[in-house]
Amino acid sequence: MEISDKELETALQDFKNSIHAWSDAAYHRPRTLAAEVRHRSWRVALGWALGCFLVAGTVSGGIFERNHRLELARTAAAQRSADLQRQLHDQQAAKQTDEGLLADVDTDVSREVPSALEPLAQMMNDDETK
Amino acid sequence: MAAGTALDAMAITTAEDAAAQEFARVVQKHRPQIFRFLLASTRDVDLAETLTQECFLKAHRNWASFRGESSAMTWLMRIAINLQKDHWRNRRMQFWRTTRTNGVDVDEASEWLSSGESSVEQKLLARERVSQVWTAVKSLSERQRTVFLMRYVEEQDLNEIATATGLSEGTVKAHLSRAVARVRLELGGKR
Numbered sequence: 001m002e003i004s005d006k007e008l009e010t011a012l013q014d015f016k017n018s019i020h021a022w023s024d025a026a027y028h029r030p031r032t033l034a035a036e037v038r039h040r041s042w043r044v045a046l047g048w049a050l051g052c053f054l055v056a057g058t059v060s061g062g063i064f065e066r067n068h069r070l071e072l073a074r075t076a077a078a079q080r081s082a083d084l085q086r087q088l089h090d091q092q093a094a095k096q097t098d099e100g101l102l103a104d105v106d107t108d109v110s111r112e113v114p115s116a117l118e119p120l121a122q123m124m125n126d127d128e129t130k
Numbered sequence: 131m132a133a134g135t136a137l138d139a140m141a142i143t144t145a146e147d148a149a150a151q152e153f154a155r156v157v158q159k160h161r162p163q164i165f166r167f168l169l170a171s172t173r174d175v176d177l178a179e180t181l182t183q184e185c186f187l188k189a190h191r192n193w194a195s196f197r198g199e200s201s202a203m204t205w206l207m208r209i210a211i212n213l214q215k216d217h218w219r220n221r222r223m224q225f226w227r228t229t230r231t232n233g234v235d236v237d238e239a240s241e242w243l244s245s246g247e248s249s250v251e252q253k254l255l256a257r258e259r260v261s262q263v264w265t266a267v268k269s270l271s272e273r274q275r276t277v278f279l280m281r282y283v284e285e286q287d288l289n290e291i292a293t294a295t296g297l298s299e300g301t302v303k304a305h306l307s308r309a310v311a312r313v314r315l316e317l318g319g320k321r
Contacts, residue, residue, distance in 0.1 A: 001307045003314060008310070008313070010259065011259040012282050014243070014259045014260050015264070015287075016261040016282060018256075018281050019169070019170045019283050020283075021172070021243060023162070024162075026165075026175045026178070027162055027165055027166075
């Protein structure tokens, strides 16, 4: 809806008067500089405290995380070493077992001679006895 | 020779004193007006005070170079406009440093009325009109707002506005026309 020039003029006049009233009141208001400074200094102190707390938290968190990872790596390395030793031990035990078994087999096989050579084998045993 | 030097020194001191007195007169005369313009532009009392201080500090530093080609008020207004521009530019660049603002909203700014309105109804109507004009002013571009406030709050001539803003008179007229059209639309739309 279109407004008349008169209405526009009135509105602009009101606007101007309003700003003048506001400006006059603000211009002559009592200053509260000391309180403001104190508020700001508290805000600054609070900001610094919060900042320091965050930095300390971040740093200690980082250190904790690093130590935790180192601990995990150490545990994993010890576990791996123990596994390796166990595997080695098992392998050695198995090897010894295999070697003994083979030796027994060899002895058994060597002792099982055909019946035609039995007298000769007997003689060998007798010689060993002597 | 020595007497001549002493006279020169005295003359310089007298000229400096006269300049200082002249500047003090300018401050006394124009400070409320500069403050009002900056308050209307920023809607922030603290910021307007700070910028007013900066404006007169800058004016004091450059007072010797002021040649009086324009009026002192126009010269001061130009400094104020530049300071305001710099402030908003810096604020945009450093938004993370200045998150807090004391600027009041349109409704709060509209609370202020001159004591001319007699009845309650008149006051309410005036407040409504002022609020509508504030809403329109808020939506204007920075340049339109500056031109509008200089014309309708500070009641400056087109020539003075053009000098202070560094625009041509034609451009000032165009900005003013768009600003008034916006205000007219706001006032007409809310009825």
